Amino acid sequence: MPDDTGRPLSDGRLNLEQQKKRAKELMKAVREGAPEALARLRRHHPKGDRLDPAAAQLADAQSAIAREAGFASWARLKAHTERLVQARSDMARPEAAPDTARTLHVRCGSDLKAALERAGFLGGFLEFADPYCQGPVQNLPEPALIAARADFIAEAYRLLPEVALKRLQREYAAWADLSAWEEVVLWFEHDSYDQLILARLLATLPQGVRAFLVCVDRTPGVARFLGLGQLAPEVLRLFYDGRVPVEPAQRQLGRAVWTALTDTSPEGLHRISREGTPAVPPMSAALARHLRELPSITNGLSLTEQLTLELLAECGPQPARALFQQLTREREPLPFMGDAMFWVVLRALASGQTPLVEAPPAGHHDTSWAERTIGLTEAGEAVRTGRADWQAMGAPQRWVGGVEIAPGGPCWRWDEPGQRPVLTPAKGA
Known part of the structure; x- marks a missing residue:
């Protein structure tokens, strides 16, 4: 879906020369008095309506272009593109790998597996993809939970029951034993599918595991961020560089959310969402969206x-x-x-x-x-x-x-x- 400048959805590959060209085109249109260009400049420039278009310079257009793309300044945009260039160069050099063979990358799907390999990552990959956003998620011992979830998945997604059960058993077992890995990296985005799985993993993360989190709700230069799977490999390297350690606060939040999610009442989940989730900021909005799958008081529809x-x-x-x-x-x-x-x-x-x-x-x-x-x-x-x-x-x-x-x-x-x-x-x- 294009944004208001006509740019298509992006994979995050920002090119500095292209952005310079866009700034010059915007400046030219402003000097010609184009209403759309004037509105864009005012909407994205720090001075807003206080900016005098007649006195605007190329630096003002660059500032607007940078803010439009999600950066605080043109200097920040320039630095980001330079990091992308370096990351792209490092991808071809095995000695510049960002991780080691004893790093485990965990994702709620397979969409990042090939991209991480192309990006030069050396570690293993675990897909944990039980879709808690659909079907019963009850407070049960793990074997009973797996069996109930497998029954739902087989029926809902038209899989053979034994296939669904074996897949879940394999994923849950792999998560329960992380002893072979020096570092575990959780790759998640901001929607309820991802965040509910993340809550479960945080709640059950084995003690002593050195774990890190990449949790993304937006990407500079991307008009409409839908998920990590849309991003270029070099962008993933930058997100890995910005990963944060999983601390007790994240573990505690995961336990609270999982307990509330499996309750027969949605009130606990609503309270967590309303109070906010600073340990994992995108989680509160995901929980709020999940609750809107309850039937409406107006007509019974999710x-x-x-x-x-x-x-x-x-x-x-x-x-x-x-x-x-x-x-x-x-x-x-x-x-x-x-x-x-x-x-x-x-x-x-x-x-x-x-x-x-x-x-x-x-x-x-x-x-x-x-x-x-x-x-x-x-x-x-x-x-x-x-x-x-x-x-x-x-x-x-x-x-x-x-x-x-x-x-x-x-x-x-x-x-x-x-x-x-x-x-x-x-x-x-």
Whole structure:
């Protein structure tokens, strides 16, 4: 998705000569009196509306360009690009590797594995990808938790049960025994998928392990940061240089969040989110977004479901892949879902006693969902506009962490105006 300057989404590879050219182009447009250029200069320059465009110099345009890209000054932008050049050079030199073979890189997916290798990292890689943002996450002993999560994953994502179980057992076991590694680096971004997994890992990090955290919620030069997987290898080297040690405060936060996440009430998670999480700053916003997956007090929809129905009402029937892309790029305030997770949402909306969306039949494999055309039903329109309630209409049972959403009875819901969860009685259809 382009930003207001027309730049596409970026991988973080900032080029100094390109930025100089952009500053000159902005200055030229300002001198010509172009309204958009004048607005850009004022919006991003430190002086704002106090800046006199007639007296503006190239340095003013450079300052605006730097701040637009996320830097405090042109000097900071210049220093950053120089570090990128050095990192790119070091990538080709094994002796300049940033880590050692006894470093373990931990990520909630496989998206960084090849990029870290291209960046010149020598360490091992562990994927820990149990998606706690969907399905039941209950307060159970670890073997029972793994079994329950494997059952959900197999059913939700159409995997063989034995495959799902073995994968989780392997990941949990690898995390429990880190004795072979001198350093463990956790690579996470700011969405609820990442942050809930991070909370679990912080809560269960074995004592005595030398661990570091790379936790990212924005990247200079990137118009819309969605995740670490979009970044160039040399950018990852810079983030590694800025890693911070995992201290007791992070461990304590992880334990508190995990306890609250697995509770049958969302109140503890809401309290943590409201009070803030300075030990891991992006976590509070991720928790707040997670809570908005509770059914709304207005119509019983999660935020993801609401945004999906709104897109269908505005744009009409469309392939599920296009719907997912539009949701992620334009509507979702804090994207956290992969496409397989979104198909779970669509399946639920297309089922229940009164489906809210319609889709042609498909085969067993969820890859077919990408091409299925999804449309809004009359019931979906009624629920979208608050004239009916999805939970009262027999929505499928689901979970938000340890909170079971069981239609037909009292359940926890999200009060958007009050920004809080509330326990509500059963609603009539």
